Amino acid sequence: MPRTISTSLIEARNLRVYFYVKKGALGKRGIVKAVDGVDLVIEERGIVTLVGESGCGKTTLGKTVAGLLxxxxxxxxxxxxxxxxxxRKEYMEYRRSVQIVHQDPYASLNPTKTVFQTLSYPLMRWKLVRGRAEAEEKVKELLRLVGxxxxxxxMRKYPHQLSGGQRQxxxxxxxxxxxxSLVVADEPITMIDVSLRLGILDLLLKxxxxxxxxxxxxxxxxxxxxxxSAKGGGVIAVMYLGKIVEIGPAEEIIQHPLHPYTKALIDAVPVPDPEISRKKRMPPLRSLDIPSPLSPPPGxxxxxxxxxxxxxxxxxxPPLVEVRPGHYVACWLYAK
Ligand SMILES: Nc1ncnc2c1ncn2[C@@H]1O[C@H](COP(=O)(O)OP(=O)(O)OP(=O)(O)O)[C@@H](O)[C@H]1O
Ligand SMILES: [Mg+2]
Incomplete structure (x- = not known):
């Protein structure tokens, strides 16, 4: 029987992205291991949700996946x-196929361009439309799609005439x-008014x-x-200082978090019911501060x-080991 090779949309293999930076007043050189040995698979039509605190390397990983780093x-x-x-042709196809939505919708749009100019430019650049009339039709269709x-x-508006949610x-x-085929959505709702956030997430899922x-x-x-992920399913990956410390099917991670860090992240989500919130309290973190990425702790x-x-x-x-089916965690509580 011929062997079928299953190919995922994107696969990162033992990915490392290091930054060489000046350290301290003496200007000694240091290394920030922003992404430090990450394996990640994204399937066609799949969802991978990457969670972690500020500075753990999420944007660096996202940009590298999109070919920007x-x-x-x-x-x-x-x-x-x-x-x-x-x-060249294959590389261009990859770059078109992986698009990124950045955190800040204010910085992502050129203030001197109308919405029509902003949206028609990539259509022209990638030769997806011929002429202005076709561009206009396509831009209208896109605007309807995003509500x-x-x-x-x-089409006629400039970014300053739009709200944060509309810009995004x-x-x-x-x-x-x-x-x-893949959109890297890097904190797409962080800079948006709280009341509009769910609308943006629902739009992405739609x-x-x-x-x-x-x-x-x-x-x-x-x-x-x-x-x-409750609505979209997929995989949740939890990142801490450059590494994936826990990964698995979303439902599994939410119901049975294993890593003490994942539990702390879940615990930090406000719960409306004080009864539940009291019951699920875990022992507090020993320190709230994230260690310096220039000199992370050993082990x-x-x-x-x-x-x-x-x-x-x-x-x-600790190595990343499979503890339940498809559910991996890097923690000495579970590794032998
Ligand atoms: N161009 C760069 N030069 C030097 N260091 C960088 C650069 N970009 C990122 N870093 C460092 O790499 C680490 C990871 O940064 P990154 O922006 O990927 O984290 P993040 O998880 O996206 O954080 P945030 O939640 O703040 O967006 C941080 O310590 C950051 O200071
Ligand atoms: Mg970031």
Whole structure:
């Protein structure tokens, strides 16, 4: 029987992205291991939700997956092919297929361009439309898709005439305009008014239904991760100082978190019912401060904050092991 090779949309293999920075007043050089040996698979139409605190490397990982940053080592495969081994045509196809939505919708849009100019540019650049009339039709369709109606009105507006939520919808329209297979949504709701956040998450999920887009959804807020994956399913990956410390099917991670860090992230989500919130309280973190990424602790990088730390945690780094089906965790409580 011929062997079938299953190819995922994106695969990151032992990915490392290091930054060389000046350290301290003497200007000594230091290394920030922003992404430090990450393996990640994103399937066609799949959702991977990446959660972790500020500075743990989420944006760096997202940008590297989208081809905006070069890995220090390791590789990115797009539909089974390493992006460093692609010819120009294949590489362009990969770059079109992976689009990114950044956190700040204010910085992402050129203030001197109308919504029509912003949205028609990528359509022209990737030769997806011919001429202005076709561009106008396509832009109207995109605006309707992201809920900015009537499109004729929004087309003429400048970014300063839009609310934060509307701007982010324009940014999302721009990302999907070139028919990407994957959208890296990097904290797409963080800078948006709380009342509009769920609307943006629902829009992303609706677009997945309609267009079949896969997502790498990045957030520091486990509440948003839970909302997104409760509706969309997929995988949750928890990141701490450059490493994935827990990963598995979303439902499994939410119902049976194993890593003390994941439990702390879940615990930080406000719960409306005080009864539940009292019952599920875990012992507090030993320290609220994230260690400096320039000199992370030895062993398990989380041990300085971990309520369950044991002597081994300060010495050896725990491997990522499968504890339940498809559910991996890097913690000495579970590794042998
Ligand atoms: N261009 C750069 N030069 C030097 N250091 C960088 C650079 N970009 C990121 N870093 C460092 O790499 C680490 C990871 O940063 P990154 O922005 O990926 O984290 P993040 O998880 O997205 O954080 P946030 O929640 O604040 O967006 C941080 O310590 C950051 O200071
Ligand atoms: Mg970030």
């Amino acid at each position: 070069k890995p220090t080592s390791g590789e990115i495969l797009f539909r089974g092919k390493s992006i460093t081994r692609m010819n 900015l109606t009537p499109p004729e009105e929004f 919808r324009v940014v999302i329209a721009r990302a999907i305009s070139v028919n990407p 677009l997945r239904e309609e267009l079949g887009t896969a997502y790498l959804f990045i957030t520091h807020d486990f509440g948003a991760a839970r909302y997104f 398990c990088k989380f041990h300085t904050r971990c309520p369950d730390a044991m002597p081994v945690c300060a010495e050896k780094e």
